Amino acid sequence: MADAEIENKEELAGLYDLAIPIGMPLSVVHELVDRFELEPVQRNAKIGLLDDETEEMEILVLRGDLETVKAAEKYMFEALDRRVARWDKNERSDRYKEMYDKNAEKRKQIVKERIADRKDEPLDLSI
Known part of the structure; x- marks a missing residue:
């Protein structure tokens, strides 16, 4: 050796x-x-x-x-x-889903308000 x-x-x-x-x-x-x-x-x-x-x-x-x-x-x-x-x-995804669900109503309301605000605006389709 x-x-x-x-x-x-x-x-x-x-x-x-x-x-x-x-x-x-x-x-x-x-x-x-x-x-x-x-x-x-x-x-x-x-x-x-x-x-x-x-x-x-x-x-x-x-x-x-x-x-x-x-x-x-x-x-x-x-x-x-x-x-x-x-x-x-899968705690993380459960936690994010819970947060998402909590904020869903708030997001829906924001989208509805944006749609209502734009309803009166003419749609611009020009390129």
């Missing part, structure tokens, strides 16, 4: 990698790095494909001690569950 490989293995002793699943929101990854003080690292790994084959790809991992990595993994999936729950609730 080459000296560089031995040194590299010694540097990594006691460190573990948390593989970040494809599609994990970037904000969750940032939270993990900040909250758990993990080191983001890109490394090659074999990825299982749908047809039972594997392919070597570069993936993002967060590196740290075992206890921290396990805590970060738990937090990562809890954070993802919270995000999915928010997406399922």
Whole structure:
């Protein structure tokens, strides 16, 4: 084994990698790095494909001690569950719909007033 490989293995002793699943929101990854003080690292790994084959790809991992990595993994999936729950609730669109509905009468009145004001004006069809 080459000296560089031995040194590299010694540097990594006691460190573990948390593989970040494809599609994990970037904000969750940032939270993990900040909250758990993990080191983001890109490394090659074999990825299982749908047809039972594997392919070597570069993936993002967060590196740290075992206890921290396990805590970060738990937090990562809890954070993802919270995000999915928010997406399922669709709170934002419900809130906008409520605001839209509240203002609908007001908008109708404004349109009616504009139509009434223009009723007396001659229609200009010239180009």
